[in-house]
Amino acid sequence: MSRFASGSRRVLSLALGVLGFVAVAAYGQTPPVNANAKALADFRTRIDAYAALHKKLEATLPALSKESTPQQIVGHQDNLAGLIAKERIAAKQGDLFTPAMQTMVRELMKQAFAHGDAKLLRASIMDENPGPVKLTINGKYPDTVPLTTMPTEVLKGLPPLPEGLEYRFVGETLILLDPHAHIIADFVPNALPKA
16 A cells, blocks of 8 residues: 555545534534545545646656756756646646635644644744745745745645645645745645644
Protein backbone atom coordinates (compact mmCIF):
# COMPACT_ATOMS: atom_id res chain seq x y z
CA MET A 1 0.00 0.00 0.00
CA SER A 2 1.43 3.39 -0.95
CA ARG A 3 2.07 6.15 1.58
CA PHE A 4 -0.42 8.27 -0.36
CA ALA A 5 -3.15 5.58 -0.07
CA SER A 6 -2.59 4.82 3.63
CA GLY A 7 -2.38 8.53 4.43
CA SER A 8 -5.60 9.13 2.49
CA ARG A 9 -7.40 6.49 4.55
CA ARG A 10 -6.16 8.01 7.82
CA VAL A 11 -7.20 11.52 6.76
CA LEU A 12 -10.55 10.26 5.46
CA SER A 13 -11.27 8.55 8.77
CA LEU A 14 -10.35 11.67 10.75
CA ALA A 15 -12.25 13.95 8.40
CA LEU A 16 -15.40 11.87 8.54
CA GLY A 17 -15.34 11.88 12.32
CA VAL A 18 -14.69 15.61 12.54
CA LEU A 19 -17.31 16.58 10.00
CA GLY A 20 -19.82 14.18 11.48
CA PHE A 21 -19.39 15.82 14.89
CA VAL A 22 -19.63 19.32 13.40
CA ALA A 23 -22.78 18.43 11.46
CA VAL A 24 -24.44 16.88 14.51
CA ALA A 25 -23.67 20.02 16.53
CA ALA A 26 -24.80 22.37 13.77
CA TYR A 27 -27.78 20.56 12.31
CA GLY A 28 -28.80 17.98 14.89
CA GLN A 29 -28.26 15.08 12.52
CA THR A 30 -25.42 13.12 11.01
CA PRO A 31 -24.74 13.96 7.33
CA PRO A 32 -24.38 11.16 4.84
CA VAL A 33 -20.85 9.79 5.09
CA ASN A 34 -20.71 9.72 1.31
CA ALA A 35 -20.71 13.54 1.15
CA ASN A 36 -17.47 13.72 3.15
CA ALA A 37 -15.86 10.86 1.27
CA LYS A 38 -16.92 12.49 -2.00
CA ALA A 39 -15.17 15.78 -1.09
CA LEU A 40 -11.89 13.95 -0.40
CA ALA A 41 -12.18 11.73 -3.48
CA ASP A 42 -12.95 14.78 -5.62
CA PHE A 43 -9.93 16.62 -4.18
CA ARG A 44 -7.67 13.67 -4.93
CA THR A 45 -8.99 13.46 -8.51
CA ARG A 46 -8.36 17.18 -9.01
CA ILE A 47 -4.83 17.21 -7.59
CA ASP A 48 -3.92 14.03 -9.48
CA ALA A 49 -5.09 15.72 -12.71
CA TYR A 50 -3.00 18.79 -11.87
CA ALA A 51 0.06 16.60 -11.14
CA ALA A 52 -0.42 14.74 -14.45
CA LEU A 53 -0.67 18.05 -16.34
CA HIS A 54 2.47 19.33 -14.61
CA LYS A 55 4.37 16.14 -15.49
CA LYS A 56 3.21 16.24 -19.13
CA LEU A 57 4.20 19.88 -19.57
CA GLU A 58 7.52 19.56 -17.76
CA ALA A 59 8.44 16.65 -20.06
CA THR A 60 8.29 19.08 -23.03
CA LEU A 61 11.09 21.21 -21.56
CA PRO A 62 14.83 20.46 -21.65
CA ALA A 63 15.78 18.57 -18.50
CA LEU A 64 17.88 20.29 -15.86
CA SER A 65 21.16 18.70 -14.85
CA LYS A 66 23.18 18.78 -11.64
CA GLU A 67 25.37 21.38 -13.32
CA SER A 68 22.46 23.70 -14.17
CA THR A 69 23.12 27.31 -13.25
CA PRO A 70 20.73 29.34 -11.07
CA GLN A 71 19.71 31.24 -14.21
CA GLN A 72 18.88 27.99 -16.01
CA ILE A 73 16.83 26.79 -13.02
CA VAL A 74 14.86 30.06 -12.88
CA GLY A 75 14.37 29.92 -16.66
CA HIS A 76 13.06 26.37 -16.37
CA GLN A 77 10.65 27.43 -13.60
CA ASP A 78 9.43 30.40 -15.63
CA ASN A 79 8.92 28.30 -18.77
CA LEU A 80 7.03 25.63 -16.83
CA ALA A 81 4.94 28.25 -15.04
CA GLY A 82 4.05 29.79 -18.41
CA LEU A 83 2.98 26.44 -19.86
CA ILE A 84 0.85 25.62 -16.79
CA ALA A 85 -0.75 29.07 -16.77
CA LYS A 86 -1.59 28.73 -20.47
CA GLU A 87 -3.24 25.33 -19.91
CA ARG A 88 -5.06 26.60 -16.80
CA ILE A 89 -5.95 30.01 -18.20
CA ALA A 90 -9.47 29.89 -16.74
CA ALA A 91 -8.32 28.53 -13.35
CA LYS A 92 -9.69 30.24 -10.27
CA GLN A 93 -9.50 29.90 -6.51
CA GLY A 94 -11.51 26.87 -5.46
CA ASP A 95 -10.83 24.74 -8.55
CA LEU A 96 -8.67 22.30 -6.58
CA PHE A 97 -9.83 23.18 -3.06
CA THR A 98 -13.57 23.10 -3.74
CA PRO A 99 -15.86 24.81 -1.19
CA ALA A 100 -16.54 21.43 0.46
CA MET A 101 -12.81 20.72 0.65
CA GLN A 102 -12.06 24.19 2.04
CA THR A 103 -14.54 23.56 4.86
CA MET A 104 -12.92 20.19 5.53
CA VAL A 105 -9.41 21.70 5.56
CA ARG A 106 -10.45 24.32 8.13
CA GLU A 107 -11.98 21.62 10.35
CA LEU A 108 -8.90 19.40 9.99
CA MET A 109 -6.69 22.33 10.97
CA LYS A 110 -8.84 22.99 14.05
CA GLN A 111 -8.41 19.34 15.04
CA ALA A 112 -4.64 19.42 14.45
CA PHE A 113 -4.33 22.49 16.67
CA ALA A 114 -6.68 21.05 19.31
CA HIS A 115 -4.56 17.89 19.65
CA GLY A 116 -1.16 19.58 19.66
CA ASP A 117 0.50 22.50 21.39
CA ALA A 118 -1.43 25.22 19.53
CA LYS A 119 0.92 28.00 20.62
CA LEU A 120 4.01 26.09 19.50
CA LEU A 121 2.41 25.07 16.18
CA ARG A 122 1.39 28.64 15.41
CA ALA A 123 4.85 29.97 16.37
CA SER A 124 6.51 27.39 14.12
CA ILE A 125 4.31 28.34 11.15
CA MET A 126 4.64 32.07 11.76
CA ASP A 127 8.42 31.96 12.28
CA GLU A 128 9.18 32.81 8.64
CA ASN A 129 5.61 33.43 7.53
CA PRO A 130 5.54 36.37 5.12
CA GLY A 131 2.17 37.55 6.39
CA PRO A 132 -0.46 38.87 4.00
CA VAL A 133 0.64 38.61 0.37
CA LYS A 134 -1.64 39.05 -2.64
CA LEU A 135 -2.24 35.54 -3.93
CA THR A 136 -3.28 34.67 -7.46
CA ILE A 137 -3.90 31.30 -9.03
CA ASN A 138 -1.00 30.41 -11.36
CA GLY A 139 0.80 33.40 -9.84
CA LYS A 140 4.48 33.12 -9.04
CA TYR A 141 5.36 32.59 -5.41
CA PRO A 142 7.51 35.65 -4.62
CA ASP A 143 11.24 34.86 -4.81
CA THR A 144 11.94 37.20 -1.91
CA VAL A 145 9.43 35.50 0.42
CA PRO A 146 10.68 32.54 2.51
CA LEU A 147 8.70 29.30 2.59
CA THR A 148 7.05 28.58 5.92
CA THR A 149 7.83 25.56 8.03
CA MET A 150 5.04 22.98 7.98
CA PRO A 151 4.98 21.15 11.33
CA THR A 152 4.50 17.38 11.14
CA GLU A 153 1.35 17.62 13.28
CA VAL A 154 -0.20 19.94 10.70
CA LEU A 155 0.86 17.87 7.69
CA LYS A 156 -0.48 14.67 9.30
CA GLY A 157 -3.89 16.34 9.51
CA LEU A 158 -4.05 17.15 5.80
CA PRO A 159 -4.66 14.82 2.85
CA PRO A 160 -1.37 13.58 1.34
CA LEU A 161 -0.32 15.21 -1.92
CA PRO A 162 1.18 13.68 -5.05
CA GLU A 163 4.84 14.38 -5.69
CA GLY A 164 5.40 17.90 -6.97
CA LEU A 165 2.87 19.68 -4.75
CA GLU A 166 3.35 21.09 -1.25
CA TYR A 167 1.24 22.71 1.44
CA ARG A 168 2.51 26.04 2.80
CA PHE A 169 1.05 28.92 4.78
CA VAL A 170 1.07 32.54 3.64
CA GLY A 171 -0.38 34.52 6.50
CA GLU A 172 -3.38 32.45 7.59
CA THR A 173 -3.98 31.13 4.08
CA LEU A 174 -3.03 27.56 3.21
CA ILE A 175 -1.59 27.43 -0.29
CA LEU A 176 -1.02 24.53 -2.64
CA LEU A 177 2.46 25.27 -4.00
CA ASP A 178 3.94 23.82 -7.17
CA PRO A 179 7.64 24.17 -6.25
CA HIS A 180 9.03 23.15 -9.67
CA ALA A 181 7.08 25.93 -11.40
CA HIS A 182 7.22 28.10 -8.25
CA ILE A 183 3.53 28.96 -8.60
CA ILE A 184 0.40 28.82 -6.48
CA ALA A 185 -2.01 26.16 -7.76
CA ASP A 186 -4.81 27.01 -5.30
CA PHE A 187 -5.39 28.21 -1.74
CA VAL A 188 -7.72 28.10 1.26
CA PRO A 189 -8.26 31.50 2.91
CA ASN A 190 -8.44 31.62 6.73
CA ALA A 191 -7.24 28.01 7.09
CA LEU A 192 -5.10 28.68 10.15
CA PRO A 193 -7.19 28.55 13.35
CA LYS A 194 -7.37 31.80 15.27
CA ALA A 195 -4.93 32.18 18.15
